[in-house]
Amino acid sequence: MGQRSVRGLVWTLVLGLMLEMGVSVAAELRMGVRSRISPWAIAEDNRGIELDIVREALAYRGHQLVPVYLPYTRLKQQLSSQSVDGVLLSNEKLGLEGVHFSDSHVTFHNVGVSLATKNLHVTRMEDISKQRLSVLAFPNARLLLGNEFAAAAKASARYQEIPNQLSQVRMLYWQRVDLVVLERHIFEYYSKEAEREGDQxxxxxxxxLFPPTHYKVAFRDEAIRDDFNEGLRMLRENGRYQQIIDHYLKR
Known part of the structure; x- marks a missing residue:
């Protein structure tokens, strides 16, 4: 047997032993990412708060993030067909099967936003249906934002969800809806983008209206999930985690 064949056999045995022991091997990971949720994921620049955190946490164990930008409605399908190795911005409420959830890596602060000229007083979920407000939210908001909001959305004949959050923000400024529901930093980001594109x-x-929503990464591979958690812990301990957030939000 030649030297090259021996090396190949040894590597195969080592790889098999590592997998049997639950030790991950550095991998290129195709991860499903929601498009148009800046500043958390900025598809055109391949960066963002969440992307940078996940990329650097995975790199701690030598893994490489390959973002696959998809509409929210296709993420679950791509995961089920094993076209992606996992999905960012997930949690147990989304009903994903066959995955291993990481520790929470980002927290969203969802809010309702209305035009000041409408002088709306919305302090409780029931105000949405009582005042017959037209509401535009992000996909699966009814699943993610709690039972009270789900009930208010169900009771409202003027409730919708759309994936394009720039359009969501514009619909508010164009006075097409009374209230938009989204993460506050996303609202601020797309308000600036709408203004740059000429909107008043x-x-x-x-x-x-809402408590914080804690998100996780859903991995198909448990060992890689563990690697990610370790990298995430290191980012928090050495201060890099907060540096990433500040880079995007303190400008």
Whole structure:
């Protein structure tokens, strides 16, 4: 047997032993990412708060993130067909099967936003249906934002969800809806983008209706999930985690 064949056999045996022991091998990971949720994931630049955190946490164990940008409605399908190795911005409420969830890596602060000129007073979920407000939210908001919001959305004949959050923000400024529901940093980011593209902004009122939503990464491979958790812990301990957030939000 030649030297090259011996090396190949040894590597195969080592790889098999590592897999049997639950030790991951450095991998290129195709991960499903929601498009148009800046500043968390900025597809055109292949960066963002969540992308940078996940990329650097995976790199701690030598893994490489390959983002696969998809509409929210296709993420679950791509995961089920094993076209991706996992999905970012997930949690147990989304009903994903055959996955291993990481520790929470990002937290969203979802709010309701209305135009100040409408003088809306929305302090409780039931105000949405009582005032017959037209509401535009992000996909699966009814699943993610709690039972009270789900009930309010169900009771409202004027509730919708759309994946394009720039359009969501514009619909508010164009006075097509009374209230938009989304993460506050996403609202701020797309308000600036709408203004750059010529839209006229207006004063808004922010309604703090929701507790924070904690998101995780869903991995198909448990060992890689463990590697990610270790990398995430290191990012938090050495201060790099907060540096990433500040880079995007403190400008």
């Amino acid at each position: 902004l207006a004063e808004v009122r922010v309604h703090a």
